[in-house]
Amino acid sequence: MSLPIAVLISGGGSNLQALIDKVEDGTLDVDIRMVLSNRASAHGLERAKKHSIPTCTLSHKDFSSREEFDGEMVRVLKETGVEAIVLAGFMRIITPVFLGAFPGKIINIHPALLPSFAGAGGQADAAEYGVQISGCTVHFVDEKMDHGAIIIQAAVPATPGEEVQELAKRILQVEHRILPQATKWLAEGRLSVEGRFVKLAAAKVVSSSGSRFEANNDFICLINPPLEEGF
Numbered sequence: 234m235s236l237p238i239a240v241l242i243s244g245g246g247s248n249l250q251a252l253i254d255k256v257e258d259g260t261l262d263v264d265i266r267m268v269l270s271n272r273a274s275a276h277g278l279e280r281a282k283k284h285s286i287p288t289c290t291l292s293h294k295d296f297s298s299r300e301e302f303d304g305e306m307v308r309v310l311k312e313t314g315v316e317a318i319v320l321a322g323f324m325r326i327i328t329p330v331f332l333g334a335f336p337g338k339i340i341n342i343h344p345a346l347l348p349s350f351a352g353a354g355g356q357a358d359a360a361e362y363g364v365q366i367s368g369c370t371v372h373f374v375d376e377k378m379d380h381g382a383i384i385i386q387a388a389v390p391a392t393p394g395e396e397v398q399e400l401a402k403r404i405l406q407v408e409h410r411i412l413p414q415a416t417k418w419l420a421e422g423r424l425s426v427e428g429r430f431v432k433l434a435a436a437k438v439v440s441s442s443g444s445r446f447e448a449n450n451d452f453i454c455l456i457n458p459p460l461e462e463g464f
């Protein structure tokens with residue numbers, strides 16, 4: 234049976250789209266039961282509707298505390314029967330109320346190589362710092378922001394002084410590969426966590442290049458664990 238999941242968004246939803254595409258082409262076996270946004274204007278909601286995925290908008294501004302907001306999200310999501318949550322550009326800090334409802338089943342994509350540049354402006358902070366390499370991280374979510382155990386990371390080249398949009402675009406391309414891959418591992422029950430360490434069961438090295446280095450159009454990235462076929 235496909236793992237029933239919800240995807241939480243706040244904006245454009247290109248990572249959501251990457252998940253939908255992999256579900257539709259048969260690479261990723263999950264059932265996206267709901268897309269929930271805390272912003273009514275999030276373009277990702279349109280993407281979901283186009284693919285007949287139920288949506289829900291809950292504005293955090295309508296609640297007097299983070300806990301109340303999270304409690305309502307849990308209520309709505311539990312009604313759909315979802316068992317796991319993918320945070321794909323969801324710009325809210327979640328509380329133990331939410332964490333406790335889906336223990337060990339919440340993952341997040343962050344546009345930097347954690348633990349560097351946690352927080353809302355990962356790409357801009359890395360660009361301003363002048364890094365030569367940045368990237369993205371998919372991790373389990375815990376009570377601290379951008380902190381939980383790391384599932385997969387991808388490193389991409391940065392050019393000091395370039396526009397942050399250029400770096401962000403490069404990172405996003407790779408986000409669209411590692412988030413569906415990590416979601417697949419979660420859905421297959423192949424991830425186990427011991428403290429800070431995530432172990433991937435039955436790792437198969439079958440990326441197109443046969444190595445951890447991937448050519449991504451005009452740049453090379455290092456992805457670990459390596460992507461499997463289809464990603």
Ligand code: GRF
Pocket residue numbers: 242243244245246247248249277321322323342343344405408
């Ligand atoms: C991505 O960069 C993601 O890593 C970050 O927010 C952005 C969301 O982009 N958390 P999109 O809405 O998926 O296009």
